[in-house]
Amino acid sequence: MSKYGEAPAVVDIRLIDQVTGKPYSLLSSVFFEEDEEPFRFKSDSFAEATWGKERCIRREALEDSVYVRDNCLVIECVITVLGQLRVSETKPLCEIDVPPPNALRHFGKMLEDTSTADVTFNVEQETFAAHRVVLAARSPVFQKQFSEPMKDKKMSRMTINFMEPVVFKALLHFIYTDSLPAMDDLNKAESNAVMQHLLAAADQYELERLKLMCARTLVMNLNVENVASALWLADKYDCQKLKEACVNFMAPSNRVDAVVASQGYQLLKRTSPSPLADVWEKRSRVRQGFL
Structure with a gap:
């Protein structure tokens, strides 16, 4: 006041x-x-x-x-x-505006500057330079990998398998900036696919915050084409909130036929049928509620 x-x-x-x-x-x-x-x-x-x-x-x-x-x-x-609000009625001697924190912006620039990098990642046909101390501070997996004495104190090289360059680039962006990268050059389906793979990468490198951010983005973009694959992902990587959202999305009767006809549903049916039981149970409860 x-x-x-x-x-x-x-x-x-x-x-x-x-x-x-x-x-x-x-x-x-x-x-x-x-x-x-x-x-x-x-x-x-x-x-x-x-x-x-x-x-x-x-x-x-x-x-x-x-x-x-x-x-x-x-x-x-x-x-x-929270707590008791305390308001001063006396005007301060002077007003000093403090700019917002900008440490993450500097870390983002650090990622772009390869002159101080000490590790290079080979991801398919692309290479990414980074800093071991930053990676180790952010990811327990990287910390374990870099804790062993390095034979070569110069630039070390590591190969990342089973991950697309665009996904690893997004992973590094999060590690340095604590945020998701802009994907303006991708269409909606491509962006959603990257987000699914990024969630898997977040689980692999034990980045729980990134995992939650990916799950939240996937929830906000659920549709009949991607909900089945999102449910499979949620079940595989133990994302309960994402799983709950997918089950709720698939439960209404006017949406089931379209979901069942999708390729993602057929894949889910063959590889991970257990999450579907939750869908049908939820749908049954919804129908009983309407009755």
């Missing part, structure tokens, strides 16, 4: 599943910062209190989703102010 007030708060913006009535957390100030203090909102600094459009959901991603029914979308916003 004061011009110079601050409020530690937790903000959670949710979409409501109109089939089950359960909320899905779309944006949360603690979704990615579970071990950190609550965000401090400042009344005189709007810029520092925004997340940016890159964390919002696209309109086309809502098409055919469980969050839209009869052209209606339900959004729930929960704001919890």
